[in-house]
Amino acid sequence: MHFKTWILLAGLTGLFGAFGLLLAGPTGMVIALLIAVAMNLFAYWNSDRMVLSQYNAQAVEPDTANPLLRTYYNDIAELAQRAGLPMPGVYVIDSDQPNxxxxxxxxxxxxxxxxxxxxxxxDRSEIRGVMAHELAHVKSRDTLTMTITASIAGAVSSLANFAMFFGGSRDDEDRGGNIIGVIAMAILAPVAAMLVQMAISRTREYAADRVGGEISGDPQSLARALHKIEAYAQGLPNYDAERNPATAHLFIINPLHGGGMDNLFSTHPSTENRVQALIRLAQEMGGRRSGKTFTAVPTTDMG
Known part of the structure; x- marks a missing residue:
């Protein structure tokens, strides 16, 4: 899984450099890569604060008077210890959509x-399964990988916009006959960057499901949670996510819609594919209910 992720990330970086090369020659390639480095450094140091601020996330303290939040905090502390991780910051977002x-x-x-x-x-076991999945992302440093991926993909899109403007302002003679290639790259590069970004996201979700199931010791609860979250997401909008669609890949289920096919244009794997993988994991772990069939939450229960 990690090897595939880094191969895809290397391909995305290569695409970015190639775009700079086509746009302005070797100098353009160097400038493009320097921009990418600067963006990644900024994202490296500030990604957590940026995302939490975008969603107006509120910190949860261990001595909170809210019993639901206290249980949430204590379960994360236990799961982090089981995963061999330092205690992360614990936050909550005011949104009806489970995610x-x-x-x-x-x-x-x-x-x-x-x-x-x-x-x-x-229920509590399902929440534990979801948060174990998120801790698996932390353990595997997926949050950094996805931040870098998003930064490079965003930079490719920015270069594409610049190329369209720059290409349209110069005639074929000035561009040395290369304007067609620049315009083609300007159209295709963002699409390719998006596909690579989505492929990396899907790869990491499968891995986090497995590691999260091992951390919680209950892959079945995570499988039930995935079905429930997908069903709720179909009817309950996440308005902050709609305003910040570039962060959709961070969530356990795509907050912009209620699921999606496991194809090139999906930021997340098919929920059913993920559930089947978790059932197989439960069988490997000797789960007593490995043959249970999971069903989505009835729409009448979603308010």
């Missing part, structure tokens, strides 16, 4: 965040 994400550049500077909808609509 969760992790952020931070490394396990020492990590944060996990759940929505109020997750804490109110799922």
């Amino acid at each position: 969760a994400f992790a952020t931070g550049r490394d396990p020492q500077h990590a944060a996990v965040c759940a929505t109020t909808g997750l804490l109110q609509r799922l």
Whole structure:
């Protein structure tokens, strides 16, 4: 899984450099890569604060008077210990849609965040399964990988916009006959960057499901949670996510819609594929209910 991720990330970086080369020659390639480095450094140091601020996330303290939040905090502390991780920052978002994400550049500077909808609509074992999945992202440093991926993909899109403007302002003679190639790259590069970004996201979700199931010791609960979150997401919008679609890949289920096919244009794997993988993991772990069939939450229960 990690090898595939880094191969895809290397391909995305190569695409960025190639775009700079086509746009302005060797100098353009160097400038493009320097921009990418600067963006990644900024994202490395500030990604957690940026994402938490975008969602107006509120910190949860261990001595909170809210019993639901106290249980949430204590369960994360236990799961982090089981995973061999330092205690992450614990946050909550005021959103009816059940969902969760992790952020931070490394396990020492990590944060996990759940929505109020997750804490109110799922049972405790399912919440533990979801948060174990998020801690798996922290353990595997996926949050940093996805931040870098998003930064490079965003830079490719920015270069594409510049190329369209720059290409349209110069005639074929000035561009040395290369304008067609620049315009083609300007159209195709962002699409290719998006596909690579989505492929990396899907790869890391499968891995986090497996590691999260091992951390919690209960892959079945995570499987049930995935079905429930997907069903709720179809009817309960996450308005902050709609305003910040570039962060959709951080969530355990795509907050912009209620699921999606496991194809090139999906930021997340098919929920059913993930559930089947978790059932197989439960069988490997000797789960007593490995043959259980999971069903989505009835729409009548979603308010």
